[in-house]
Amino acid sequence: MISKLLPLTVICSGLLFCTTACSSDNFDDSEIQKPTSRATTALPTLGDITIEYSSTSVTVGSTLTGLGDYKLSLYGFSYSKTNPVPGWNSASGSIRRSVRNINDEGFFSTNISLVTDQQYWIRAYAVIQNQTTQEKDTIWSEVTEMQLKKQLPTLETLPVTNRARLGACVFAKFTSPGNQGLSKWGVCYSTTSNPTAKGLVETARDTCKIKGYEGEFGIFMQELQPKTLYHVRAFAITESNDTVYGQERIFRTSLGGQYSWHWARNYEGAVNAGAANRITEAMDSAAYYYNNYSNLHLSASVEYNEGVPTADCSYGGWIRFGKGERYQWVGTAQHETAHGLGVGTAWNWQTLLNYSGDRIWTGKCGQRTLRAVMHDQTLNLKGDTQHMWPGGINQREEVTNGTSNSYGESIKNERMLRANAMICNALQVDGLACP
Amino acid sequence: MKTIILTTIIATAAMAAAAQTEADSVVLAGSESTLLPTKSIYTLTLRDVQLKGAGQTATIKIRTGANANGVNINLAEKDITIYNAIDTVQVAAMLIDGLKKHDYTIIKSSRISIYRDGVEMGSLATSNFKDGNRIVIDNASALAAGYSLELTSDGSRVVPNIAANENNLSNMLSDFENLAADPYFNSGLARTGINTEGRNQYFQSSVNAGDGSNIWIETEDVYSGPSCVGMRSISGEETKTTLEQEVTFKAGTPYVVRAMIKSNGWVGSLGIKNQENAIHIKDTNGKWIQVEGVLSSSTAATAIQLYADADNADGTVYIDNLEIYEGANNTSKVNSEHKAVMAGIAAGNVWNPTTATEVYRLKLTEKNAETYAQINPEVVKVTGAPIFTRSFTGSKMEAIFFPYGVSNITVSGTFDYRNFYEYPLFNGLDFVLQRFDTQSGRFQYLEDDAELAPGAYIIQFADNYDGQDVTFDFNPTQKFDDSYGSNKFSIIGNGTCADQRVDVDSWNEYYYNADKQCFDNIGSEGSNALKTRPFLYSITSLATDAPSVIAPDGVNGIQRLAAAKGGNAFVVRPMEKGAEIISRTRGNLPIYNLTGMRVKDLQIENGINQVNLPSGFYIIAGKKIVVR
Secondary structure: OOOOOOOHHHHHHHHHHHOOOOOOOOOOOOOOOOOEOOOOOOOOEEOOOEEEEOOOEEEEEEOEEOOOOEEEEEEEEEEEOOOOOOOOOHHHOOEEEEOOOOEOOEEEEEEEEOOOOOEEEEEEEEEEEEOOOOOEEEEEOOOEEEEOOOOOOEEEEOOOOEEOOOOEEEEEEEEEOOOOOEEEEEEEEEOOOOOOOOOEEEEOOOOOHHHOOOOEEEEEEOOOOOOOEEEEEEEEEEOOOOEEEOOOEEEEOOOOOEEEEEEEEOHHHHHHOOOHHHHHHHHHHHHHHHHHOOOOEEEEEEEEOOOOOOEEEEOOOEEEEOOOHHHOOHHHHHHHHHHHHOOOOOOOHHHHHOOOOOOEOOOHHHHHHHHHHHOOOOOOOEEOOOOEEOOOOOOOHHHHOOEEOOOOOEEOHHHHHHHHHHHHHHHHHOOOOOO | OEEEEOOOOOOOHHHHHOOOOHHHOEEEEOOOOOOOOOOOOEEEEEEEEOEOOOOOEEEEEEEOOOOOOEEEEEEEOOOEEEEOOOOEEEEEEOOOOOOOOEEEEEEEOOEEEEEEOOEEEEEEEOOOOOOOOEEEEEOHHHEOOOOEEEEEEEOOOOOOOOOOOOOOOOOOOOOOOOOOOOOOOOOOEOOOOOOOOOOOOEEOOOOEEOOOOOEEEEOOOOOOOOOEEEEEEOOOOOOOOEEEEEEEEOEOOOEEEEEEEEEEEOOEEEEEOOOOOEEEEOOOOOOEEEEEEEEOEOOOEEEEEEEEOOOOOOEEEEEEEEEEEEOOOOOHHHHHHOEEEEEEEOOOOEEOOOOOEEEEEEEEEEOOOOOEOEEOOOOEEEOOOEEEEEEEOOOOEEEEEEOEEEEEEEEEEEEOOEEEEEEEOOEOOOEEEEEEEOOOOEEEEOOOOOOOOOEEEEEEEOHHHEOOEEEEEEEEEEEOOOOOEOOOEEEEEOOOOOOEEEOOOOOOEEEEEOOOOEEEEOOOOOHHHEEEOOOOEEEEEOOOOOOOEEEEOOOOOEEEEOOOOOOOOEEEEEEOOEEEEEEOOOEEEEEEEOOOOEEEEEEEOOEEEEEEOOOEEEEEOOEEEEEO
């Protein structure tokens, strides 16, 4: 068969076009479809196709030997999911990729996207020109089958280290991303063995997507039953609707915190100023959240002191409320309680915060907890010599208006109050020297 | 022993009716004869003393002379009082057996104490009366004839035998000193505690205290001797009734505690006061059973307690034959006596005394698979049951062999920002248990309240207890049955407290591999040199088509799997609109329909995989399933 050749300039144009693109060449040369030759001397040969699979694509390669007097004009690969003998153009049900990267190791085409579990056939081609006769031939390699198998993601459920009386944070991570994409992921839980994604689930709304689902995620379980054993396992549902699980872990809701408080000074002044009831309610509420969403111990002493501009607290829990009504509420009480527990006050606060460096909390539990409660795996728990954020309730509006994450979601109200206690609990797990 | 008077004295009606003058009374020791000692310490015994009827009273008077000052012990049907010119003390009240015949012992020292039937009832300080040498029974006509008096000791206190009237002591540990002050609950009840005024059989010196009124001395339904304690729990009761008995517990010292218990609807605990750990008592359905546990206290404690669960429903409980023995956390004491109620061996040690030694309870500690405690069984004989301490990785399924039934599982350590000392752990709350059922070849999850019987288990502790020391206390009365097995499997468990060589010539032996979360078949090579450390076990398959691996599926327990050794092992089961496949390895798994057509290639991962399938019949890994 005599191949009909296109002018070289057109071919070059096609090559340029396809240097990085993945579509077939932009010309129609239907006669160059099979290994053909009018040569009287031995033709060069193309080696067997090598295929390297990644999660979503393949890289194929071949070699060219025995070029001799021939000049290489065009080379690449042709593959098809319908034609067991891939041809030159789309009319043959084939996709052709030209490349320009031949070297001593051969030539390659990268990032060929395939439909998973679909059978393909592929072969390499080369258009060569006899430098003596100027005749052109097309040579082909043997056909090779290729199939990109469906790969499901794999997960690991991490130990449940931040657990309290009514709440817990459960963390997990993708150990391999799979190639199916993900529609949903999170943690399923039950009070019996083998929780499934069809039962009780808490969906994680964010993971390190930019890393190809190789990151961690976590959930914040609230309003759990006290004195109860929970079974949890991470799950992911792929876009192809397969469900995979991490291993099951079990944890028991803890006995909770031991937080109490008492009026230590100037209760009458608070009464006279009309602040006593507000402060009492604030402290009772803070005790509720810390007793149920942390395991921390504190016996706080409360003082009403009009000389204090807002409120303050020393390590160990001497809390002073000023006359500002804005600060006589639960959020402030929790913020000051955190100081009493060591936030900005413990001897190792700055060490754990890496204060001399990036001022990002170094403990894993604290970071994971923050990211779980905030639905944002990109966040970092930061701080200075006194405070932490986000989650530190440094302003009333962080609770009432909410604290936004990187995706514009606002975490607010009771979830934020509970989150504050869970974060403080995590800081203790990480080693903060709490009283 | 010097007998002063051993005469049957018959009181006449005329004497009883007369006024209380010495002339109307029976003078047991005459002032002239000075037969009664005048020393400050002596012991008297009156035998077979019985009031004739309700309303009768008699008074034992010890004086320096006729109508002189002295001490008086007044016996009545409901109460007994000691008094002198200055002080009066009610040593017993609300007696339920005041008309029965009793023996009394009077011990005079710095106090004058009265014992009844070997049990101290109460005492009065003797500083306010002179040492008398006359003993008189005033109004002796109130007593039935036949009583007698003897001077048991002139110069010393001879405390009577508290067990003198017991009749069922055979299951007690007689070789060791029982620290229980009133093991048989003969000493009545005290009134220290909340709402205790209404208690019957009040004894001033009783060591049986506690809270609540629903408690009594039981004289009919007893396990041994004349009495025991009965207690009732009532749902919604404002003050829960508890029983306390004074015992001095040292901090950190283990104690072997035993008791006979009979309950009917009552569920509760027997433990050291103010400590979390206790022997948990279930409803015995009206039968007497012996409970036992090894308890210790983080701080010094003063009493042992019997108490109902907080949410206990209505029910009754009886307790008798209480035993408390002091054990040791090491073997130093045992090495000199060659017998002990309890000793402990630290991880890494082999106890190999030079002389044959018996120990009732032996505590062994394991640090890891290489460092653990054991004994030389040729020299050391464990007559009771062991206690075993080791740590576990949170959420990890691990194998453990219970050579006896488990009476208690506790943890000691620091977690959830608290310190725990022998904190009790419960199945379904702190851990989950699967027990190997040899018939089915599966490990079956246990119900939360199931008895932890001897056998082979997979245990999984909550993450809370990761790395903490967990202690298993076994019940000696419930031993592993060697017939635990079937025509499919048998269990070779190591309850010997020493390494156990498995010399069976079988390649169907399976040992648990915690890292791989499955039982591996070790194959024929080296099978004659296998070693099982204490509290582990192997599973032997007796089938000709033995599986190559027994792997956990995490759902229904551990299944018996037939697969080529080294090959993939699958658990396959249908689920709604698909199938679930649990695999030990990753790889490709073809799925066929019933005609043999390959309908899907599934890329499976190690662990649980799920695949959606249309309704129909499928063959996956050789197993036919129906997807609906």
